[in-house]
Amino acid sequence: MKLHFEPNLDYQWQAIEAVCDLFRGQEICRTEFTVTRDPADTQMRLGVAQNELGIGNRLMLLDDELLKNLNDIQLRNGLPPSESLASGDFTVEMETGTGKTYVYLRTIFELNKRYGFTKFVIVVPSIAIKEGVYKTLQITEDHFKSLYSGVPFDYFLYDSSKLGQVRNFATSANIQIMVMTVGAINKKDVNNLYKESEKTGGEKPIDLIKATRPIVIVDEPQSVDGGLQGRGKEALDAMNPLCTLRYSATHVDKHHMVYRLDAVDAYEKRLVKQIEVASATVEHAHNKPYVRLVSVSNKRGIISAKVELDVKTDSGGVKRREVKVQDGDDLEEIAGRAIYAGYRIGEIRVEKGNEYMELRVPGGEHFLKPGQAWGDVDMLAVQRQLIRRTIREHLDKEMRLLPKGIKVLSLFFIDEVAKYRQYDAAGNPVKGDYARIFEEEYRRAANLPEYEPLFKGVDVSREAEKVHNGYFSIDKKGGWTDTAENNEAGRDNAERAYNLIMKDKEKLLSLETPIKFIFSHSALREGWDNPNVFQICTLRDIRTERERRQTIGRGLRLCVNQYGERVRGFDVNTLTVIATESYEDFAENLQKEIEEDTGIRFGIVEADQFAHIVVTDANGKASPLGIERSKALWESFKAYGYIDAKGRVQDSLRRALRDGTVEVPEEFAAQRDQITDVLKKAAGRLEIKNADERRQVRVRGEVHISDEFKALWDRIKDKTTYRVKFDNEALVEACIKALKEMPAIPKVSLQWRKADIAIGKAGVVAAERERGAPVGLEETDIDLPDLLTELQDRTQLTRRTIYRVLTESRRLADFKRNPQRFIELAAETINRCKRKAMVDGIKYQRLGDEHYYARELFESEELTGYLKNLFEAKKSVYEQVVYDSDTELTFAQQLEYNRDIKVYAKLPGWFTVPTPLGGYNPDWAVVVEQEGEERLYFYFVVETKGSVVADDLRGKEKAKIDCGKAHFEALKDRENPAQYKVASSVDDLFIRE
Secondary structure (H helix, E strand, O other), X not given: OOOOOOXXXXXXXXXXXXXXXXXXXXOOOEEEEEEEOOOOOOOOEOOOOOOEEEEEEXXXXXXXXXXXXXXXXXXXXXXXXXXXXXXXXXXXXXXXXXXXXHHHHHHHHHHHHHHOOOEEEEEEOOHHHHHHHHHHHHHHHHHHHHHOOOOOEEEEEOOOOOOHHHHHHHHOOOEEEEEXXXXXXXXXXXXXXXXXXXXXXXXXXXXXXXXXXXEEEEEOHHHHOOOOOOHHHHHHHOOOOOEEEEEEXXXXXXXXXXXXXXXXXXXXXXXXXXXXXXXXXXXXXXXOOOEEEEEEEEEOOEEEEEEEEEEEOOOOOEEEEEEEEOOXXXXXXXXXXXXXXXXXXXXXXXXXXXOEEEEEEOOEEEEEOOOOEEOOOOHHHHHHHHHHHHHHHHHHHHHHHHHHOOXXXXXXXXXXHHHOEEEOOOOOEEEOHHHHHHHHHHHHHHOOHHHHHHOOOOOHHHHHHHOEEEEOEEOOOOOEEOOOOOOHHHXXXXXXXXXXXXXXXXXXXXXXXXXXXXXXOOOXXXXXXXXXXXXXXXXXXXXXXXXXXXXXXXXXXXXXXXXXXXXXXXXXXXXXXXXXXXXHHHHHHHHHHHHHXXXXXXXXXXXXXXXXXXXXXXXXXXXXOOHHHHHHHHHHXXXXXXXXXXXXXXXXXXXXXXXXXXXXXXXXXXXXHHHHHHHHHHOOOOOOOOHHHEEEEOEOHHHHOOHHHHHHHHHHOEOEEEEEOOOHHHHHHHHHHHHHOOOOOOOOEEEEEEEEEEEEOOEEEEEEEEEOOOEEOOOOOOOOOOHHHXXXXXXXXXXXXXXXXXHHHOOHHHHHHOHHHHHHHHHHXXXXXXXXXXXXXXXXXXXXXXXXXXXXXXXXXXXXXXHHHEEEOOOEOEOEEEOOOHHHHHHHHHHHHOOOEEEEEEOOOOOOEOOOOOOEOOOEEEEEEEOOOOOEEEEEEEEEOOOOOHHHOOHHHHHHHHHHHHHHHOOOOOOOOOEEEEEOOHHHHHOOO
């Protein structure tokens, strides 16, 4: 297959134009310099051959002219303007999968066409990317020659053993493209680039490069620069570049940004695949002492580790949570569970590349690396389910896409080569667990009726072996090995693998090639993008490092058909990520990675965000709005309350966008639609409450001192006490019956859920689309806990009573099936019976005239709320109502706007009714005025619920409501007492009982 390249994609052309326009005003200009052996020649001592000319780039523009060009480009592209030309570095940001390599290669030819520049050096961080760039140069050679009238050009990979190529680079008049890794140039003491060589006539190759004043193109500069020490950046500057063009999706240093196509833009313009996540989460598996090392750290000399444990919750359940630990910590104490008895933290090692944590367990110790777990369910059983799901997703897409001539590929990232391929004593390859499981599951799927059209006439037994292969580092003997590029031997091993897979890039796209499933360690994390990867399955833990963007980046490119033509549309281009974390966590962590990698601030309107909006003057001339006017518009929106001082979108803007009532200053009225489009992208989800938005809520004096509110308060202010009486035998019988009727105890299972991931200016949002039936997992070697002690602690019943309830319920077999889940459900069931027994036998009594809630507490007790959950009120005892849900907001609005409501109060937290289940705080106190022959007042205490049907309320919730009803019944010893109501709307108050 030959890939077809589209020369006129507008977003790619905009990136090319952004760089080329930097040199607007530059005449076609080249430098010719004499390469001579004469040491007396002061022009250039390069020492190659007498009278041979070298050709280099030359810049004629002044810094002021360059800066003006730069600012014009930035204004055009809606980017913050550079105030000065601090360096010759210029940044292009392009999301993974949008053709970044093609763009900078095309830019080379465009710069040559417009200005005559001929010398270009491409610097990359790794061998993988170097091989990827070289492969792209090979497959685009004819394409570029057809676009640029057959212009001659040479390209090569820098090789320290072939330094004659560097001499040709300097002396040739053709376009010269040299591709090199940063590792080849940043170690001067051992680097041939900085040593005199016979192959260059006795001179240093670096001097030849310097003389040409190359345009240096840096692919992934955040990895090339060399971090804080900046050795890579020093090496780039040592080449004396005319300028440095920096291309990446994840820049750290954004020198003079000229073009930006970020993750949000790429997704919204559908330039990359849509993402969906099929998440597999293990449920009901807390029967073993589970410990997973998340990370280690050394902050201010304090060495600690972050681990994931199964921690006891306040409600008595178990939740998997991350906690920080140090050497010597007792995990039984931290987790609050006896199952961790004897488990302690040992040594924590933070040395980079050798991080681990010692876990001391009864009878020994284990050393966990980040991402590794102890005591988890059988991971191979989980991984089998992941492989099975990936095969099913793959075959489903084949059924849809094969008729369109689209080859479907799936990619597995694994933790170590040995799990896929091993070698026996004679050096013969042997299938590892993953390869064996894959073939078993592939044959199983092939026999399913829904896939029969795909396997007609196919020998499935042989096919299962042919459709998968691995790409890993290759040692000198030809065997596969784990990838490590931190030494020369590792780099050589990696290069052999990259050569192989790059050569196979087009073959893999052909339907004639049987390989459809690719297993890799880390060789494919960067530098290799195949457009037809539709499934990515992570059989290794990706929760420890920031790997989600890197992982999904391998499959974001839009697919191609058998003619090598790009096929567009989300209906075809959907990348399915099969992962062992919930889709909610995946989306949340993907958003964090995007924010950290790109600097995008979701849910924020930037002051320069309107700069690129097109304005047409009276003569019909179009131009960008500009930075200054963009800032003025931003200030207007802050004044309207649409954004806060940091640009964070407020709910008032969301409501205005929803209702179509967004205010725009008069001078920008003509651009209203464009402005609204920008705001819509930034306004999405509700933000987390911000402490800066907390406000004190004040008492409304005229309501507080009104006769109506005083009369209301006199009817509800008194405190009560209660007595509980119940029949022990009846409680035991109720517990036995409830345990018999308790739901079946589930086995440890894998729950599949699939969700669409949408990336927008407001954030990364996951929307669940489908859910599969739980898949049971076998759990062995479980140590059964002391059931009687556990239930006694959770229910406070005697051991004798618990024993009787358990034996007569005949549910003990379920305990062995899943001990932890049985304990949780049994305790919850028994406590529910206890609550009902207590509430059924409860009796309240008023304490006396001196025990009551004073009305003055409204003024002395502080009440606060956040701007996001405050409702302005006139009839309330407070100036604003603090609401906690949409139900409460709606009820407050109904109270405020109903003319029969005289006054009301959202009862503050200090107003509580004592119950056996803890304090109960009713929602509202309301005075209803009804006019007729005489003016009547009705007094209510109201609990608002979405439903007033008793069966819809949770057990504990209903019990507290029953206690509240009994409490206010005890206060009905006066004329026209307050009535207690459960209501879903104000209309319920007018229904007379």
